[in-house]
Every structure is written in structure tokens, then in C-alpha cells.
Amino acid sequence: MTEDPHTLAGAYALDAIDDAEERRLFEAHLAGCETCAAELREFRATAARLGMAAAEPPPPRLRGRVLADIRNVRQLPPRTARDGAGVRPIRPRRWRRAVAAGLAAAACLVTAASVGVAVRERQRVERTEAAYRDVASVLSAPDARAATGRAAGGGTVTVVASASLGRVVVASSGLRALPPSQAYQLWLIDAGGPRSAGLLPEDRTRPVVAGTWRPSDKVGVTVEPAGGSARPTTAPLVLLSPA
Structure with a gap:
């Protein structure tokens, strides 16, 4: 012992x-x-x-780093103190x-x-x-209007808009996968030009509410650099006008 x-x-x-x-x-x-x-x-x-407690997996490199560093750790000798009876x-x-x-x-x-x-x-x-x-x-919404179109390069995009709510829902199916450096960006386009309505999510089968919609707006989808652009840099893959 x-x-x-x-x-x-x-x-x-x-x-x-x-x-x-x-x-x-x-x-x-x-x-x-x-x-x-x-x-x-x-x-x-x-x-x-x-x-x-709920366990979380450690970083993958943690075990290797600990095993590598432990060889360089020197154990300290037992601490002692002196009193009238000597070392204890x-x-x-x-x-x-x-x-x-x-x-x-x-x-x-x-x-x-x-x-x-x-x-x-x-x-x-x-x-x-x-x-x-x-x-x-x-x-x-009672005044909901829909439109569906095929996108250049494959896939379809469907939009449903409500003028009373000023909102538009965008859903897509079958759009080609993009590299990490690119993303699909949504645009609301009227006589004054395009306004960004955000990016399609990575899960493009999930419908999203995009921007503030007006009856004069058309909805466009372009391919942009990851993170999006202030203005479209490519031609729309599809351009829809809910009627």
C-alpha cells in the first residue's frame, strides 16, 4: 500500500x-x-x-498531441519540509x-x-x-399567387407571393450543386433595378421567405460568389412573375 x-x-x-x-x-x-x-x-x-453531463467528442488531434507532449513532462520529486525533527x-x-x-x-x-x-x-x-x-x-394568404419555371442548367424554381403581406416564398428542386466558392442568390427586380433578397440555403429543398415583395417585382435567381453580391454578376437562371 x-x-x-x-x-x-x-x-x-x-x-x-x-x-x-x-x-x-x-x-x-x-x-x-x-x-x-x-x-x-x-x-x-x-x-x-x-x-x-452531456459528453462532446474531443478535437481529433487532441489525443495525438497529448501523447506527444507527455514524453516531455518531467515528474517532480516529492516535496519535503524541514522541522525540528529533520526532513519530513x-x-x-x-x-x-x-x-x-x-x-x-x-x-x-x-x-x-x-x-x-x-x-x-x-x-x-x-x-x-x-x-x-x-x-x-x-x-x-387569400391573395397568394404562384409561378413555376425551369432554371437554366436544370431544376425548377417555384415562387408564391402575397401583395397584402408583401412577402414571397421561394422553393427550388433539382438545381445543380455548386462549389463552396459559389451560391444561389435571389433578386427582386422591378423598373428601378434588382434588389438582393438573400441566398438560397444549402438545403435548397427548404422553402424560404425572401425579401419584401411588391406586385411589380419579378423574382430572379443567379449564381454568385459565396456570401452574395451587391449586384447580379451573372444572367438570371430563371425569372418569374407571380400572377
Whole structure:
């Protein structure tokens, strides 16, 4: 058994003492040591919090970096102090408390990360629900008007517009895939020229509400650099006028 049984509280809490005799001796020590009993409760509570936290995969290169760096880490010799009786080892109570605090901090960080993931997921769901409510409001408007056309290069684009709502829904199907450097951009075009109505999403089967529509507007789709352009740089693949 290790010379100082107090150092085994953390390992015992995680069921990491493999030697049966060492485990038995520590349990005998634990029965009469309130300090180790208190630390054991703290370690177990912290381990439980870590176990309930949502796990996230580590970065792919983390394992290799840790294994490479660990060879360069030199272990420090045991710390000692001098008193009237000579040299004595320092009891590792401060070290154990630091480990407990570190585990508690790690649990808090993992829990906070889990909460952050849940909040971001909920926000994403709320944004999606709001977007579909906007689409449904246009499609169900009494004055909704639709138009469908084939796009140059393949695929179709359908638009549904409502003058009373001033909104237009755009849906596409079968448009050719673009490289990451390009994107499909929507335009509302009237006698005053084109106005950007945003980009089609990567999931082009998902309908979107694009810009503020006026009855004099036509809806065009062009291929632009990723991120979009202030003005069209290519000819429209399709030009539609809801009637």
C-alpha cells in the first residue's frame, strides 16, 4: 500500500484501486479517518456530476498531441519540509483539495457546455419554427399567387407571393450543386433595378421567405460568389412573375 493512505481517496471514489489488499487496507483506514471520508463524498459527488453531463467528442488531434507532449513532462520529486525533527514529507492535503476543486471546475465547465448546446439547439428549433410559420402565412394568404419555371442548367424554381403581406416564398428542386466558392442568390427586380433578397440555403429543398415583395417585382435567381453580391454578376437562371 502507498505510504500515505490519504492519497487514495480519489482513486477509491472512481473504483480505480486494482490491488485487493491495498483496497482492504484503505477501507480499514477510511473507517477511522473523517478527512478521507469527507473527501470521498466530495469526489463521488463530482464524479456523478461529470457522469450526468452531456459528453462532446474531443478535437481529433487532441489525443495525438497529448501523447506527444507527455514524453516531455518531467515528474517532480516529492516535496519535503524541514522541522525540528529533520526532513519530513509534506502531507498532500492541499494537493487533494486542489484535485477536488479541479474536478468540480471541470464538472461545471462540462455542465455549462451541455447547457450551452441545449440552448443553441432550442434557439435553432425556434428559428426553424418561426421560418415555417412565415412560409405558411404566405401560402395560406387569400391573395397568394404562384409561378413555376425551369432554371437554366436544370431544376425548377417555384415562387408564391402575397401583395397584402408583401412577402414571397421561394422553393427550388433539382438545381445543380455548386462549389463552396459559389451560391444561389435571389433578386427582386422591378423598373428601378434588382434588389438582393438573400441566398438560397444549402438545403435548397427548404422553402424560404425572401425579401419584401411588391406586385411589380419579378423574382430572379443567379449564381454568385459565396456570401452574395451587391449586384447580379451573372444572367438570371430563371425569372418569374407571380400572377
